[in-house]
Amino acid sequence: MSTSMSKSGSMRDRSIPRRPLLWLAAALLFTLPPMFGSLVRWVPYVFLLALAMKFWMEPRGYRLRFATLKLILAAMGLFAIFASYGSLKGVEPGISLLVVLVSLKVLEAHTAREFQVMVLMGWVLCLCGFFLSQDFVIALSLLTAFALLLVALIQFYRGSSPGAFWPPLGTTGKILVQAAPLVVLLFVLFPRINTGLRVDFRANRLANPGFSDRLSPGSIAALANSSEIAFRAEFPGSTVTPPGSLYWRGAVMWNCDGLEWRAPYVPVSISSRGQSSSNNTIRQRITLAPHGARWMFALDRPSEIPPGAILARGDYLWSIQTIRKARRYEVVSSLGPARKELTPGERREALELPPSISPAVRELAQSWTTQNSNPRAIVNSALQFFRTGFRYSLTPGEYRKNDLEQFLFHRRVGFCEHYAASFATLMRLAGVPARVVVGYLGGEYNDLGHFFLVRQADTHAWCEVWLPDSGWTRVDPTTAVAPGRASLDLHSFLERGIASGQMEARRSGFLTQLARSRLFTNARLALETLSYEWDTRVLAFDADVQEVLLDSMGLANRGTFVLIIEILIVAIALLVTYFGWMQLRTRSRADRVKTSYERFCRKAARLGARRDPWEGPSDFSRRAALLLPDQSERIRQISDIYIALRYAAEPASVAVALDGFAKEVRAFGRYR
Amino acid sequence: MTDPVDAFTKQICEVIVGKNQAVKLAVASLLARGHLLIEDIPGVGKTTLAQALARSLALAFQRIQFTSDLLPADILGNSIFDRGEQRFVFHRGPLFAQMVLIDEVNRATAKTQSALLEAMEEHRISIDGVTYELPEPFFVIATQNPQHAVGTFPLPESQLDRFLMRIELGVPDRASERAMLLGMDRRDMLKELKPVMNPRTLIEIQDNVRKVHASPALLDYLQDLLDASRQRHITGLSPRAGLALMHASQAWALMHGRGMVLPEDIQAVGIAVMAHRLGHDIEQPGQSGRTLADNLLHSVPVP
Numbered sequence: 001m002s003t004s005m006s007k008s009g010s011m012r013d014r015s016i017p018r019r020p021l022l023w024l025a026a027a028l029l030f031t032l033p034p035m036f037g038s039l040v041r042w043v044p045y046v047f048l049l050a051l052a053m054k055f056w057m058e059p060r061g062y063r064l065r066f067a068t069l070k071l072i073l074a075a076m077g078l079f080a081i082f083a084s085y086g087s088l089k090g091v092e093p094g095i096s097l098l099v100v101l102v103s104l105k106v107l108e109a110h111t112a113r114e115f116q117v118m119v120l121m122g123w124v125l126c127l128c129g130f131f132l133s134q135d136f137v138i139a140l141s142l143l144t145a146f147a148l149l150l151v152a153l154i155q156f157y158r159g160s161s162p163g164a165f166w167p168p169l170g171t172t173g174k175i176l177v178q179a180a181p182l183v184v185l186l187f188v189l190f191p192r193i194n195t196g197l198r199v200d201f202r203a204n205r206l207a208n209p210g211f212s213d214r215l216s217p218g219s220i221a222a223l224a225n226s227s228e229i230a231f232r233a234e235f236p237g238s239t240v241t242p243p244g245s246l247y248w249r250g251a252v253m254w255n256c257d258g259l260e261w262r263a264p265y266v267p268v269s270i271s272s273r274g275q276s277s278s279n280n281t282i283r284q285r286i287t288l289a290p291h292g293a294r295w296m297f298a299l300d301r302p303s304e305i306p307p308g309a310i311l312a313r314g315d316y317l318w319s320i321q322t323i324r325k326a327r328r329y330e331v332v333s334s335l336g337p338a339r340k341e342l343t344p345g346e347r348r349e350a351l352e353l354p355p356s357i358s359p360a361v362r363e364l365a366q367s368w369t370t371q372n373s374n375p376r377a378i379v380n381s382a383l384q385f386f387r388t389g390f391r392y393s394l395t396p397g398e399y400r401k402n403d404l405e406q407f408l409f410h411r412r413v414g415f416c417e418h419y420a421a422s423f424a425t426l427m428r429l430a431g432v433p434a435r436v437v438v439g440y441l442g443g444e445y446n447d448l449g450h451f452f453l454v455r456q457a458d459t460h461a462w463c464e465v466w467l468p469d470s471g472w473t474r475v476d477p478t479t480a481v482a483p484g485r486a487s488l489d490l491h492s493f494l495e496r497g498i499a500s501g502q503m504e505a506r507r508s509g510f511l512t513q514l515a516r517s518r519l520f521t522n523a524r525l526a527l528e529t530l531s532y533e534w535d536t537r538v539l540a541f542d543a544d545v546q547e548v549l550l551d552s553m554g555l556a557n558r559g560t561f562v563l564i565i566e567i568l569i570v571a572i573a574l575l576v577t578y579f580g581w582m583q584l585r586t587r588s589r590a591d592r593v594k595t596s597y598e599r600f601c602r603k604a605a606r607l608g609a610r611r612d613p614w615e616g617p618s619d620f621s622r623r624a625a626l627l628l629p630d631q632s633e634r635i636r637q638i639s640d641i642y643i644a645l646r647y648a649a650e651p652a653s654v655a656v657a658l659d660g661f662a663k664e665v666r667a668f669g670r671y672r
Numbered sequence: 673m674t675d676p677v678d679a680f681t682k683q684i685c686e687v688i689v690g691k692n693q694a695v696k697l698a699v700a701s702l703l704a705r706g707h708l709l710i711e712d713i714p715g716v717g718k719t720t721l722a723q724a725l726a727r728s729l730a731l732a733f734q735r736i737q738f739t740s741d742l743l744p745a746d747i748l749g750n751s752i753f754d755r756g757e758q759r760f761v762f763h764r765g766p767l768f769a770q771m772v773l774i775d776e777v778n779r780a781t782a783k784t785q786s787a788l789l790e791a792m793e794e795h796r797i798s799i800d801g802v803t804y805e806l807p808e809p810f811f812v813i814a815t816q817n818p819q820h821a822v823g824t825f826p827l828p829e830s831q832l833d834r835f836l837m838r839i840e841l842g843v844p845d846r847a848s849e850r851a852m853l854l855g856m857d858r859r860d861m862l863k864e865l866k867p868v869m870n871p872r873t874l875i876e877i878q879d880n881v882r883k884v885h886a887s888p889a890l891l892d893y894l895q896d897l898l899d900a901s902r903q904r905h906i907t908g909l910s911p912r913a914g915l916a917l918m919h920a921s922q923a924w925a926l927m928h929g930r931g932m933v934l935p936e937d938i939q940a941v942g943i944a945v946m947a948h949r950l951g952h953d954i955e956q957p958g959q960s961g962r963t964l965a966d967n968l969l970h971s972v973p974v975p
Contacts, residue, residue: 613973616935649885
């Protein structure tokens with residue numbers, strides 16, 4: 001007894017066994033994904049480096065011993081974070097600081113106590129990960145990290161007995177499954193802050209840099225590689241996708257400055273009644289990712305306005321409130337002809353020009369007007385101009401906003417924003433009212449979930465010109481340059497471009513092959529569907545939805561305070577039930593030993609050796625072995641196990657012995 | 673841990689032939705830090721057993737013969753005026769020893785008996801306002817003649833309770849008696865006994881006895897016994913008796929090389945521990961304590 005005490009006492013100060021450390025390292029690796037892309041780039045690498053260093057140092061017995069060195073490293077980390085962010089306030093610097101300190105702790109940790117500290121900090125990192133991102137994939141990764149930390153802790157307490165690899169995993173699974181109902185209950189009942197799960201701590205940063213009220217050269221091309229999701233669109237009530245290209249209308253820009261266009265900061269609201277109503281409408285249900293601005297999207301062009309939004313001048317949607325959480329709305333778009341009237345004020349505005357237009361550009365526009373006065377013909381000759389000698393490229397190089405001439409006559413390489421901006425400017429020079437529309441083009445159709453997924457990479461800019469006979473008419477100069485673009489989403493288009501050699505190869509052949517393989521595509525579609533469900537069902541479950549749900553469950557809104565009290569009562573009741581159950585279970589373990597032994601005694605009595613009620617197990621074993629010589633070995637064995645289970649101080653691994661005991665008793669008397 | 677105990681028990685059994693169970697109980701009582709009462713007719717080897725125990729342990733041994741005119745001062749010691757130093761000097765009595773054999777404890781008056789029993793319980797003696805600690809270990813073996821013998825003062829039950837066990841030696845069986853008749857003179861044998869255990873080892877073993885594990889199931893059984901005794905008899909077993917039962921069975925388990933107590937251990941020491949505590953039931957005058965204890969052990973089921 002005393003020896004085992006001293007053993008466990010000395011274990012506290014010994015170094016961490018290898019296997020729990022491996023689990024811990026794996027867990028910490030899974031806390032990394034949310035950090036990449038949201039923290040300063042060096043921070044996650046410092047973390048990785050610390051982990052690698054630890055595994056290099058540990059078997060060699062190196063340790064970070066000197067307090068001064070630790071202090072210097074901590075100070076360096078602090079300074080580097082300050083230098084990177086310019087402040088230590090805010091979520092990201094705070095989390096960066098935490099990550100740097102955890103890295104140092106990983107390097108320093110050596111004792112059992114520090115191992116526990118590391119596990120706790122791993123859990124804190126999981127929590128911080130959710131502050132950075134709540135995407136489905138990130139959530140999966142953090143759940144994995146959480147589970148692995150649990151495994152590490154259990155493994156650590158189990159000690160490093162050989163062959164004990166799977167039991168901790170099983171225990172972890174059991175714990176997680178047991179916790180699941182509580183998680184669901186808390187998820188449904190726990191009072192929300194009014195922003196829902198998607199707490200936007202990063203409102204200050206422009207989450208959506210491409211989609212601003214300003215269209216400048218390169219602003220959309222910068223997004224071409226962003227796989228971030230802009231929104232998802234379903235077409236309720238129809239399984240057929242709408243015909244033609246999907247132009248998702250975002251904002252209309254009136255203000256021209258050469259290659260740079262701007263939308264009004266606060267648009268003027270107009271009524272939707274002037275819209276020519278036709279039968280050719282389509283209803284969409286759109287789930288918008290939060291972007292910190294007020295843009296809302298609908299197919300060109302929206303005719304029925306969803307609640308909480310206005311129709312801005314230029315026929316686009318504008319949210320009354322800033323969109324900081326995922327928003328779902330239904331909107332009806334009319335695919336028919338647009339309104340025809342153009343007020344004098346609008347006409348003046350749609351013809352306004354920047355002061356600095358180079359003579360060469362003016363000459364070009366005038367060359368079209370002198371040829372024909374019909375606006376439609378002017379448009380056609382302009383498109384004809386773009387069809388020859390221009391190249392569509394993601395990397396057109398730098399342009400300044402006055403580089404119109406440079407673009408049109410010299411370099412002739414551009415992305416959609418260059419074409420839209422220059423085309424609209426040229427139209428205005430030629431006296432045709434024109435404006436730029438920004439939005440998205442295409443999207444990827446998900447067969448499993450039946451929705452369109454539109455990414456930031458699908459951002460597009462096009463033009464609208466006012467023609468007397470048809471009103472505002474969409475003209476997409478990009479299609480003149482790269483005819484396939486409008487019918488495909490950007491990625492498919494780029495892939496096709498690679499195949500025909502038109503575009504620069506942006507990916508290696510193998511990766512392209514892989515990306516196009518059927519399995520990969522299906523897996524990606526499935527993941528996107530899950531992610532969509534996560535966003536629309538889990539993350540969108542905010543205070544409003546909760547209230548509706550609680551109302552429907554008969555728990556009418558009685559205020560947060562009452563709800564908290566109720567939750568506490570439920571929680572306490574659950575705990576009491578749990579402990580009561582545990583109590584029963586522990587008692588039943590002793591009972592199980594007894595029941596098994598009584599069963600053994602009954603069997604022995606049937607064979608002719610009856611135990612007196614006051615007879616001790618060891619006496620009975622001796623007597624029964626004499627009475628039943630052919631069973632004596634088994635009788636002795638069973639009695640020994642029984643004595644060990646019932647009377648010994650600490651029966652070694654009780655569960656195993658108990659099962660073995662029950663098995664022995666079951667087998668007893670079967671073979672004679 | 674048990675080797676010295678085994679050697680010790682074996683050596684005593686060589687002297688007291690054919691009384692293995694009684695000898696083992698005596699050893700268990702010693703290991704459990706309890707005092708021992710041997711009740712039997714004269715001439716069955718009570719004194720021999722006590723002397724064998726003392727010699728085998730190399731303990732300071734004293735023997736006191738109790739008589740009806742014995743006074744407390746005769747056993748505790750008294751203060752005598754020293755003329756040279758002009759003050760009273762305390763002269764320690766025969767009780768200041770590690771092992772004390774009290775012969776015929778029921779021949780002394782109640783006054784002397786209670787003086788002895790107090791020392792047994794407290795392991796200290798207070799005289800003239802001064803407290804004297806008794807040496808460690810301190811072990812009393814008292815012998816008494818059966819109650820019906822002439823000229824005895826029976827020990828009150830409260831004082832009997834202070835003896836951990838009461839054992840009987842009884843006449844040896846025929847074969848053992850023959851061996852005794854043929855063998856060496858017991859007195860010579862005692863002289864030749866070598867100590868097999870020193871007092872420090874004894875104390876160590878006594879400490880280990882208390883660490884022998886008593887599982888919840890065993891304590892259930894023990895308490896069932898106590899409860900049954902209290903239900904059946906007006907003077908059931910006292911809490912001290914419960915402790916005695918546990919310590920004695922712990923010692924018994926240790927002697928048999930076990931780290932845990934089994935119901936069998938309780939049953940083995942049960943009669944020795946319980947009989948003298950149950951023997952005063954006025955409701956069942958015909959029954960001796962031994963029968964009552966035996967009834968208990970053969971009716972309370974092992975849970």
